[in-house]
Amino acid sequence: MFITALDLGSSTIKGVIAQQRKDGSVVFVKTIKKESKGIKRGDIQYPNETVKALSDVLNEIRHFEKKALKNLVIGLSSTKTGFHLSRAAVSIPRPDFEIIQEDVERVLQESTAVNIPPGWQILHSLPREFVIDGIEVDDTDVVGLSGKKLEVNVVLITAFSSVYKNFLKVSQLLFGKKAGLAGTLVFTPLASERAVLTKNQRELGVAMVDIGFGTTSIVVYQDGRMLLSKVLPIGxxxxxxxxxxxxxxxxxxxxxxxxxxxxxxxxxxxxxxxxxxxxxxxxxxxxxxxxxxxxxxxxxxxxxxxxxxxxxxxxxxxxxxxxxxxxxxxxxxxxxxxxxxxxxxxxxxxxGFPNTEEYETSHGSVADNLDAPEMVGACGLIFTKTDTTSKHRPSIFPSQQKEEYGSWIKKIFAIVKASE
Ligand SMILES: Nc1ncnc2c1ncn2[C@@H]1O[C@H](COP(=O)(O)OP(=O)(O)OP(=O)(O)O)[C@@H](O)[C@H]1O
Ligand SMILES: [Mg+2]
Known part of the structure; x- marks a missing residue:
């Protein structure tokens, strides 16, 4: 299976194509760097311009490997995004009090039922820690544990409506008429921190600072918990x-x-x-x-x-x-x-440089191109798809919540389905 990550920056589109083998191992097979258009301070401002720049990139990908277009992860680091903490609790209704996947889904669902200002929507929901009967659990995989009450603390990343409206417009223009394209949107700073920070740094306390062309994004961790993500309009x-x-x-x-x-x-x-x-x-x-x-x-x-x-x-x-x-x-x-x-x-x-030691690269030139501070975002976008096993790094799109990310994501899936 091929995965293509495109980090839509204000000055450049950085792309990485990876191939995941049946045994789960990942090989980076191609890198792409092209001038971006229509993106200002991390926001798509002129969708038609962005589509032009992206079409060139997609053609290059198509030329390289058609199958790589089937699984796109697209990253944006918009200044019009917000960081919120939310908490929810559910009781375990069964006599044996064993927590099952459905309970986890319920509590995560509850945690997204918060007052988001009008015009804003939840882009990502990240479980930060689970608490069972008042005891904090050092693991994001609580299925199989027992208790009367399951609580969760989550990080919610929200985006202003113009962010997803313009992303949707670009998706429609790009994917609408072409067959076999599929894509999801990810807030790039969340992907970047995965590719560059270590577990030890997250425990000690660390700030990732991404200095791009038009933005500076920050992600802060301490005690293994995300404390802040913010995109500043300067770069x-x-x-x-x-x-x-x-x-x-x-x-x-x-x-x-x-x-x-x-x-x-x-x-x-x-x-x-x-x-x-x-x-x-x-x-x-x-x-x-x-x-x-x-x-x-x-x-x-x-x-x-x-x-x-x-x-x-x-x-x-x-x-x-x-x-x-x-x-x-x-x-x-x-x-x-x-x-x-x-x-x-x-x-x-x-x-910081992308942590790619555990991964293979198909050519020396791919390894050289990846070994750059500006490639951290695109590498991290690949990891959001491949690194779903790590219990300490919650998946950006927990599979059970896929349908809860708002109608715009559903619309994207709908477009993709319609074009397949
Ligand atoms: N060798 C270098 N020395 C100094 N600055 C550099 C160098 N190479 C690139 N830059 C700067 O990095 C910036 C582009 O970085 P990057 O590709 O990370 O931004 P972007 O992702 O397109 O933008 P953003 O993240 O803000 O949307 C440009 O301002 C460029 O001048
Ligand atoms: Mg950037």
């Missing part, structure tokens, strides 16, 4: 824009300068170092101070981490996560970024 694209303004050059030249000479820790750059901008555009100066560019970058990177710190303050975890920050996304490639993260967040920081 590494803001750094490029600042350079373009500061140097009075085009955004495309600013992007090249950032990648080739950029450093977020200005003190590391000698005041004597110069950059020759005339190599990009003959009308530009040949004598720009690299330290000045670094100062522009540092100011924006500090702002990004001060916003992350403010979110951590909101949950009383600022400076208090022993496993520190794991930086991912294309923005994490910027030299010196780890130093600024440590400075602003007051705990350790490191750049």
């Amino acid at each position: 590494a694209g803001n750094i490029t824009n600042d350079i373009a303004i500061g140097l009075k050059c085009s955004v495309s030249v600013a992007e090249k300068i950032k990648r080739s000479y950029g450093c977020a820790y200005a003190r590391d750059i000698s005041v004597k170092e110069k950059i020759d901008l005339s190599e990009y555009d003959e009308n530009l100066s040949s004598n720009i101070s690299r330290r000045y560019v670094a100062e522009i970058i540092e100011a924006r990177v500090r702002e990004i981490f001060s916003l992350v710190d403010a979110e951590l303050k909101g949950i009383a975890k600022a400076g208090k996560l022993p496993a520190g920050a794991v930086l991912v996304g294309g923005g994490a490639r910027l030299s010196g970024i780890v130093d600024i993260a440590r400075d602003e967040l007051r705990f350790p920081a490191q750049v």
